[in-house]
Amino acid sequence: MTDTEPYAIELKGISKAFGPVQANKDISLHVRKGTIHGIVGENGAGKSTLMSILYGFYKADAGEILINGQPTPIPDSQAAIRAGIGMVHQHFKLVENFTVVENVILGAEDGAMLQPSITKARRILKELSDEYELHVDPDSVIEEISVGHQQRVEILKQLYRHADILILDEPTGVLTPAEADHLFRILNGLKEQGKTIILITHKLREIMEVTDSVSVMRRGEMTATVQTADTSPEELAELMVGRKVLLRVDKAPANPGEVVLDVKDLRANDDQKVERLKGISLQIRAGEILGIAGVAGNGQSELLEVLGGMIPAAGGAITVNGDRIDLTGSHSDGQSRRARGIAHVPEDRQREGLIMPFMAWENMGFGYHHDPKYQKNRLFMDNAALKKDTAEKMERFDVRPPNPFLEAKNFSGGNQQKIVVAREIERNPDLLLIGQPTRGVDIGAIEFIHKQIIALRDQGKAILLVSVELDEIMSLSDRIAVMFDGQIMGEKLPSETNEGELGLLMAGVTKGAA
Amino acid sequence: MDFATLIQLLDSSIRLATPLLLACLAGLYSERAGIFDIGLEGKILISAFFSASVAFTTGNVWLGLLAGVASSMVFALLHGVASITFRGNQLISGVAINFLAAGMTVVVSDSWFSLGGRTPQLETSGRFQNITLPFAEQLQGVPILGPIYHDLISGHSILVYAAFLIVPLTWWLLYRTRFGLRLRAVGENPAAVDTAGISVVRMRFTAVLICGVLCGIAGAYLSTSLSAGFVREMSAGRGFIALAALIFAKWRPWYALMACLLFGLLDATGSLFQNIRLLGVSVPVQFMQALPYILTVVILAGFVGKAIPPRAGGEPYVKER
Numbered sequence: 071m072t073d074t075e076p077y078a079i080e081l082k083g084i085s086k087a088f089g090p091v092q093a094n095k096d097i098s099l100h101v102r103k104g105t106i107h108g109i110v111g112e113n114g115a116g117k118s119t120l121m122s123i124l125y126g127f128y129k130a131d132a133g134e135i136l137i138n139g140q141p142t143p144i145p146d147s148q149a150a151i152r153a154g155i156g157m158v159h160q161h162f163k164l165v166e167n168f169t170v171v172e173n174v175i176l177g178a179e180d181g182a183m184l185q186p187s188i189t190k191a192r193r194i195l196k197e198l199s200d201e202y203e204l205h206v207d208p209d210s211v212i213e214e215i216s217v218g219h220q221q222r223v224e225i226l227k228q229l230y231r232h233a234d235i236l237i238l239d240e241p242t243g244v245l246t247p248a249e250a251d252h253l254f255r256i257l258n259g260l261k262e263q264g265k266t267i268i269l270i271t272h273k274l275r276e277i278m279e280v281t282d283s284v285s286v287m288r289r290g291e292m293t294a295t296v297q298t299a300d301t302s303p304e305e306l307a308e309l310m311v312g313r314k315v316l317l318r319v320d321k322a323p324a325n326p327g328e329v330v331l332d333v334k335d336l337r338a339n340d341d342q343k344v345e346r347l348k349g350i351s352l353q354i355r356a357g358e359i360l361g362i363a364g365v366a367g368n369g370q371s372e373l374l375e376v377l378g379g380m381i382p383a384a385g386g387a388i389t390v391n392g393d394r395i396d397l398t399g400s401h402s403d404g405q406s407r408r409a410r411g412i413a414h415v416p417e418d419r420q421r422e423g424l425i426m427p428f429m430a431w432e433n434m435g436f437g438y439h440h441d442p443k444y445q446k447n448r449l450f451m452d453n454a455a456l457k458k459d460t461a462e463k464m465e466r467f468d469v470r471p472p473n474p475f476l477e478a479k480n481f482s483g484g485n486q487q488k489i490v491v492a493r494e495i496e497r498n499p500d501l502l503l504i505g506q507p508t509r510g511v512d513i514g515a516i517e518f519i520h521k522q523i524i525a526l527r528d529q530g531k532a533i534l535l536v537s538v539e540l541d542e543i544m545s546l547s548d549r550i551a552v553m554f555d556g557q558i559m560g561e562k563l564p565s566e567t568n569e570g571e572l573g574l575l576m577a578g579v580t581k582g583a584a
Numbered sequence: 585m586d587f588a589t590l591i592q593l594l595d596s597s598i599r600l601a602t603p604l605l606l607a608c609l610a611g612l613y614s615e616r617a618g619i620f621d622i623g624l625e626g627k628i629l630i631s632a633f634f635s636a637s638v639a640f641t642t643g644n645v646w647l648g649l650l651a652g653v654a655s656s657m658v659f660a661l662l663h664g665v666a667s668i669t670f671r672g673n674q675l676i677s678g679v680a681i682n683f684l685a686a687g688m689t690v691v692v693s694d695s696w697f698s699l700g701g702r703t704p705q706l707e708t709s710g711r712f713q714n715i716t717l718p719f720a721e722q723l724q725g726v727p728i729l730g731p732i733y734h735d736l737i738s739g740h741s742i743l744v745y746a747a748f749l750i751v752p753l754t755w756w757l758l759y760r761t762r763f764g765l766r767l768r769a770v771g772e773n774p775a776a777v778d779t780a781g782i783s784v785v786r787m788r789f790t791a792v793l794i795c796g797v798l799c800g801i802a803g804a805y806l807s808t809s810l811s812a813g814f815v816r817e818m819s820a821g822r823g824f825i826a827l828a829a830l831i832f833a834k835w836r837p838w839y840a841l842m843a844c845l846l847f848g849l850l851d852a853t854g855s856l857f858q859n860i861r862l863l864g865v866s867v868p869v870q871f872m873q874a875l876p877y878i879l880t881v882v883i884l885a886g887f888v889g890k891a892i893p894p895r896a897g898g899e900p901y902v903k904e905r
Contacts, residue, residue, distance in 0.1 A: 125779075127903065148781035163776040165769045166895065176769050177780025179762040187762070 076139025078103040078235055078266040079124070084133035086119055093119040095290045097133070101283075106257060106267045108277040108298070111287030112310055112512030113483050117270050120287070121237050125157045126150040137235070153235075156228025160240040162220050164212045171195065171208040174227050191230065198229050202259045203252070217365075218249035225256065236260065237268045242276060246365050247540060247573035254280045272513070274303040275541070286310055311514045321524045324548040327356035328391075330501050330532035331377075336386035338376050346372040348556035349386070354501070354532040359523065361547025361564075362536045365576050369556035370536045371417055374505045377534070378414035379407040380422075390501060408437055413494035415487075417505030417536065423490040424478040431460040431474035434493050467492040468518060484515030491519055495526055502526060505536045520546060540569055554578040587728075591735045593852055598740065599810060601848025602747045603628065603802045607826035608833065608840045609747075609754055610798035616758070616835060617791030618771035618896040623663055623678035624799055625823025626685030631656040631803025633689040636703040636814035637696065639710040645808050648710065652807075653800030659685065660796025668788045671900030682823075690816050701816040703807070712741035712809040741809040743801060750798070754837040767791055771894035774901040784901050799823075821877075828880040834891045850876045 081099040085092070094116045101107045111117045122128045124135065126144040135142050137153045144150050150157075164173050171191050179187045192208050199205045204222045212220060221241060228236055238257075242250040257267055257280060269281060277284050278298060285295040286309040294309050307315040331354040338347040346369045354360045362370050375381045376397070377388065383397035390410050396402045404414065416422035424433050435444060435456045443459070446452040460474040467488045469481070478486060487507065494502065507523065508516040523546060527533055537543050543550055544564050552559045552575035559575040574580075607624045614621040631652035639648025659681050666677040690701040697703055717738035724734040758764035770777045770787040778784050802822075807814045829847055833839035854872040861867070 146781070147779055151781050157779065159779065163773065163779040165772045165776050167772060168769065172765060173776070176765060176776065177782050179765070182762050184760055184762060184765060 075103065077101060077136070078138060079268070080136035080139070081120075081124070082134040082136070084120065084123060084130045084135075086123060086128060086130050092290050094123070094130070097287075097290075097292045099285060099292065099295070101266055101268065103138075103266050104261060104264045105282040106261055106269060106280055108269045108271065108281035108284035109287060110270075110272060110274065110277055110284060110306055110310055112272070112514070113510055114512070115287040115310070116290040117287050118239065121157065121239060121268070121270060124150070125155060125237065151231050151233075154233055155235045155237065156231060156233025157237045158221065158224040158228065158239065158241060160243065162224050164220060164223060166213040167211060169209050169211055170206050170215075170223050170226075173212060173223055174208075174230050178231050194230060195226060198226055201263075202229075202256055204229075204256060216249075217244045218246070218252070221245070221253065222256075234264075235266045235268070237270070239270045240272070241269070242271065242273065243538070244366055246576050247569050248577055250276070273541075274306050277306065278303060288312060307513055311512075313514075315513055315517060319520050319524065319545040321546075322528065324358045324527065325530075326358040326548070327530060329353050330356050330391055331534065332389045333377075334387045336373070336376060336388065337384040338372050338381060339384050340372065345384070346556050347376065347383075350553075350556075350558055352551060352558065352561075354534060356500075356532050357527055357530040358548045359527050359533040359535055359546055361543040361550045362534065362553055363540060363543045363550055363572055363576060364538070364553035366538050368553045368576075370553050371505070372556075373553070374414070374417060374503050374534075374536055377407075377412065378416065378503050379404040379412075380416075404437060405440075408497075408499075411500035413497050413499035413502050415490050415494050415502070415504040415507060417509070419483075419486055419490050424486060426479040427477055429475050429477055430464065430469070430481070430489055431457045433478050433489060434460040434463060434474070436493070438493075438497065463492040463496055464489070466496075467522070482512070483510040484512045487511050487519065488515060491522060495522055499531065501532045501534070503534050503536075506538065507535070508537075508539065508542060540572060544569070544572075552576055588731070589856075591731050593849070593856055595736050595739075596852035596856060597845060597848040598736070598744065599848075600851040601844045602740075602744045603805050603810065603822050604826050604829060604847055605747045605751070605841060605844040606743075606798050606802035606805065607823055608829045608844050609750055609837065610795040610802065611827055611830045612754065612833075612835055612837065612840060613767070613791045613798070614795035615830065615897055616771045616894055617767050617788050618774060618894055618899070618901070619663070619667055619788055619792055619795075620674045620898045621663065621678055621792075621795060622675060622824070622827065623659065623681035624795075624826055625819050625821065626678075626682035627656040627659045627796060627799035628803040628806065628823050629682075629685040629689055629817070629819040630659055631800040632807040632818055633693060633703070633803075633814045635804035636706060636710075636807035637693065639808050640704055640706055640813070643707070643709045645710055645712055648808055649801070649804045652804040653797055656800030656803060657793055657796035660792050660799070664789050664792040667900065668785055668792070671902065674898055674900075686817065689814070693814065693816075703814040706808060706812040710808065711812055712743055712805075714739045714741055715745070741805070743805045743809055746801065747805075748841070751837050751841045758837065768894075771896055774896050778901070778903065788901075825876060825880055828883050831891050831893075832883045835894065847876050847879070850879060 077100045079099065079101040081097060084094050084097040086094040097120060109117050119128065123130045124144065126146045126149050129145060135144055142153050144153060171188055174195065175187045175191045180190065195208050204226055206219050206222050212223065241253060245253060261267060271277060281298045283295065283297050286293050286306060288310060333350055333352050336347055336350040337345065340346050350373060352360065364370050372381065376383045379402050382402060388395050388397065390412060395410055420426060444452050444456045457474050461472065464472040464474065469485050469488045504523065507519050511519065523533060535546055547564055549561060550564055550567065551561045552572055554576060555578060559578065559580060607628055611621055611624055634655040635648040635652030638651035639645045663677050663681055666672040667674040693703055694701050720734045720738035724730045758768060766777060766782055766787055770784055774784045777787065806818055825847055829840060829843035832843040854875055857872065858869045860872065
């Protein structure tokens with residue numbers, strides 16, 4: 071490649087404000103044709119806004135976009151598609167009950183009749199899948215194929231529209247390690263064919279693994295662009311957060327005590343009567359963290375929900391500190407669980423952990439309204455006490471801004487999570503259930519939440535950690551159990567296993583079968 | 585029951601199923617695009633009134649139909665502006681349309697015709713005439729097939745034939761054309777449609793307007809074909825029964841035809857057989873007349889298996905980052 075060749079993408083002075091919030095400030099970016107360029111940054115750093123501008127979802131307040139050296143205004147998605155830009159969103163934009171081929175042609179049909187487009191798309195899909203290892207059955211229905219395959223459909227959709235520039239937003243969040251490796255092979259194949267790829271991610275390991283160059287965004291600004299070969303994860307993390315960050319979790323060896331949670335042959339069904347837990351047995355001792363690894367949707371959520379009293383169990387037994395707890399009926403709700411010393415940080419903080427339009431102090435009281443501390447007398451709550459309590463907890467957990475009167479929806483993801491974690495951990499539970507503690511949480515807050523979890527363990531509490539982030543499971547857990555299809559495939563010690571082995575278990579492959 | 589009575593029953597079923605079918609297909613277009621519409625009833629009613637009024641005033645039933653369809657489309661547009669442009673609540677907008685139609689038809693007709701909320705009786709030219717299909721008379725004598733052709737298939741108004749033809753047309757549009765693919769997609773996942781570079785707003789307005797046209801035809805059929813003039817509240821809940829039929833049909837055109845014929849049959853049975861003795865007990869006429877509504881409740885209670893509505897139904901589309 072010569073230096074005279076124009077950049078595939080060139081952004082000059084892009085700015086965008088939403089009301090008083092400056093989401094993008096004078097951003098410039100140069101990406102060479104045929105390279106993979108990473109963009110990293112914390113949540114709210116402006117990565118998504120910038121990409122939305124490039125894909126025509128938003129109009130920039132100022133600045134210019136050049137595609138292959140040509141100034142190209144992109145007022146809408148149609149213009150972006152015409153300019154050869156394709157985007158694979160974090161949440162796939164697929165019609166679930168359509169077939170693969172229907173999804174691929176949607177919006178790119180050749181005429182008023184479907185049949186010719188479908189015939190043509192079938193042929194092109196075959197060619198593309200042979201060329202780039204993008205194998206999917208064109209006639210399968212989206213909701214019946216795996217997430218990894220759905221992602222391939224998204225990529226095929228863009229290639230079918232002749233995209234030369236592919237933007238991928240957090241593409242590996244839902245993939246197993248093996249699927250992620252496959253995706254990277256596909257991306258490298260695309261790169262070799264001269265496609266330009268922009269990869270947005272918060273996983274620094276992936277940046278190091280596949281990108282040629284990387285840009286870091288912080289608070290709406292592009293703080294650095296470097297060649298990947300010249301940098302390190304530590305340096306990138308520091309650029310993202312603006313201070314030194316400890317990427318490795320520091321923890322002393324566990325000192326397990328008595329068994330706190332004992333689960334035997336636990337079964338549970340979902341609303342459609344499909345069995346989601348198929349006989350789970352596990353134990354957690356005091357002062358120990360059991361990590362549950364697995365691809366999302368293999369029963370981890372149901373396990374948390376049964377333990378937390380959100381759904382009834384269909385069979386099995388649970389004891390906490392030697393006492394059997396009710397699995398069905400009126401004594402199996404969250405309230406009864408809390409009375410037993412079980413605290414629960416649910417997986418989806420925005421739907422289950424918080425009520426978004428309520429203020430922080432109102433949220434801080436949920437589940438603990440009956441606490442005598444918050445009662446004025448038999449009839450009335452002592453809101454002042456709750457507000458004071460909230461302010462103190464927000465201070466201790468570094469929630470920003472520490473304002474009990476701000477509505478939950480106005481906090482960033484990381485600070486919302488800190489509110490939930492503060493509410494549950496400060497109750498000093500015997501057993502903490504914590505699901506996806508750092509999903510959508512920025513690096514600085516991840517570090518903080520991890521420290522809190524370790525601190526709770528060191529106080530001699532039992533912790534059940536569910537996460538789809540394998541890194542998180544590996545670094546926090548004292549023992550790791552892998553779930554697949556409602557069953558525990560195996561238990562490993564973090565010191566004696568690796569991502570490859572766990573990845574196979576997550577895909578349902580056991581030693582005997584392999 | 586003898587053969588002639590059976591033919592009479594089925595013939596009556598077809599006539600009564602027609603407005604349901606038109607309304608059901610109207611709802612199908614709207615709901616497949618993700619816009620729930622409980623305002624079918626109101627649109628039928630307003631169209632029934634304007635069709636009859638204009639048909640009476642001009643003496644031309646086609647102008648009546650046109651006026652009815654136009655009025656229904658105005659109401660559909662209202663629903664569209666409220667629920668698509670301003671992202672309002674689709675149920676509330678639909679309820680408002682029903683109230684508006686119920687009140688407006690009575691007030692305006694009383695002011696125009698001073699007949700207490702009715703329009704005058706329509707003369708022959710103000711009504712759709714029944715069409716005798718070719719060879720109906722000649723074949724009448726053929727046993728079994730003759731009466732079926734002459735009495736059952738032949739001898740309906742053009743709107744009946746139109747309604748039944750719209751079923752395959754809708755199927756073809758929905759599953760064989762680009763328009764149909766996009767329509768179905770916008771009701772399932774508008775974000776997918778938007779990122780594919782298609783306007784969600786335009787797709788949804790198109791669907792809502794088609795809904796308006798079909799409701800308009802249904803209303804015109806009621807006042808200028810099934811009856812001879814408008815009377816207050818003459819839609820009599822058909823818009824709601826059509827919605828039940830739509831759920832019964834799981835939002836599919838051929839099933840919609842079956843569902844509407846079933847409701848038509850129940851309706852016809854109720855009005856044809858006022859006194860039925862079943863197992864020695866005489867069934868009260870009120871029960872027979874209530875049958876369609878009872879069936880509706882049973883269907884809505886989910887006794888027909890799981891009916892999955894279009895997944896984005898009822899939710900205004902807001903662009904996200």
